Amino acid sequence: MIPAAFEYVRPSTVDEAVQALTDGGEDAKVLAGGQSLIPVLRLRLAAPSVLVDLGGLGELRDVRDDGDALVIGAMTRHADILRDPLVRAHAPLLAQATATVADRQVRHLGTIGGSLAHADPAGDLPGVAVALDVVMEIAGPGGRRTVAASDFFVDFLTTALGPDEVLVSVRVPKQDGWGTHYEKFNRVAQAWSIVGVAAAVRRDNGSIAEARVSLTNMGATPIRARGVEEALVGAPATMDAVAAAAERAAEGTAPPTDVTASADYRTHLATVLTRRALAAAGGVHAA
Incomplete structure (x- = not known):
């Protein structure tokens, strides 16, 4: 099927993304890797009036060492996580679960933030986030806030993200010394x-x-x-x-x-x- 018509916005900053979501209201949707959203759009199980594409936000696509944790940008692709030496060294459980996500094509397009925000109970990464006490950084009209993974997943396909908020990064505690x-x-x-x-x-x-x-x-x-x-x-x-x-x-x-x-x-x-x-x-x- 063909998706219903929608307005397409590709912001260049997180603030622009938040503003686009605010302007679009509850009918706006975020596009990250698109591996979950696009099939839903094609089946018309969702019909947003505005699609906010985060693909241009390079600032959300990285892995950095932050002392006792790794901070991973929400738009970091699964394939990049698998290749990253910091993840392999300090967050092996995340790498192990990411390697099982769908197939290579999906892993080269799908993102960690998209997987977490989609909150499918059968998804692989939400469980890892809960096990490791991952903390989500969220940007919204009122600024930025953090939410623990245990509070982030609220219900089936539902998270603590507001309709005008964007998942910016995830903070993954290092697992040094753990099997x-x-x-x-x-x-x-x-x-x-x-x-x-x-x-x-x-x-x-x-x-x-x-x-x-x-x-x-x-x-x-x-x-x-x-x-x-x-x-x-x-x-x-x-x-x-x-x-x-x-x-x-x-x-x-x-x-x-x-x-x-x-x-x-x-x-x-x-x-x-x-x-x-x-x-x-x-x-x-x-x-």
């Missing part, structure tokens, strides 16, 4: 995750000192598996401990039943994938 792994299950290559698990583990003298785990597609938003984390802290780095903790993966979740899987199947997958992700992240092997 990480992203595990997902999909029935066919390049499909959305039926369930995904982002895991980060820090070991200390044979025990697990800290753990961070989040689940993808087990609810309307990414879900932090707090029960799993609590069970792991102070536990020995063994498969028995990992397996016992993984049994708590589905606590507090509300997995959907849809054409790809039932809620019960997703609950089973959450346990299995959490066990695999933790074992890989923690360097734990069966005896």
Whole structure:
């Protein structure tokens, strides 16, 4: 199908983008990489009156070291994240999850900010953001503000972004000294995750000192598996401990039943994938 008619704006600064969204009102939409929005436009599931294209904002396309964190511009493409030495060195979990996003074509056009702002519960990067306590920087008419990932994802395809706001960057805490792994299950290559698990583990003298785990597609938003984390802290780095903790993966979740899987199947997958992700992240092997 052909999208409905809309006005097209390509700002050259973040302030111009915010102003264009303000002028366009609630019917304005942001175009980042376009890998999620364009199919929706073609199906006429969305019909914005104004499309604000952020493709000209080079200032939002970089990765920089900022002490204990990396700051990544929202328009940084997935392929650039995968190539970036800072990301590989200090944020391996982000690189691992990004490598599983769709296919090469999508990764060369899609952006980290677009993926996060789209907030699809089956998306790979929102879960990583929640697991790592990523902080979003947002620009709006009143200036700039920050929102923690745990507060950024509000509901299905809904974030804390206002209609006149732009996601500018994400601040990713460094994972130096942590083992990480992203595990997902999909029935066919390049499909959305039926369930995904982002895991980060820090070991200390044979025990697990800290753990961070989040689940993808087990609810309307990414879900932090707090029960799993609590069970792991102070536990020995063994498969028995990992397996016992993984049994708590589905606590507090509300997995959907849809054409790809039932809620019960997703609950089973959450346990299995959490066990695999933790074992890989923690360097734990069966005896």
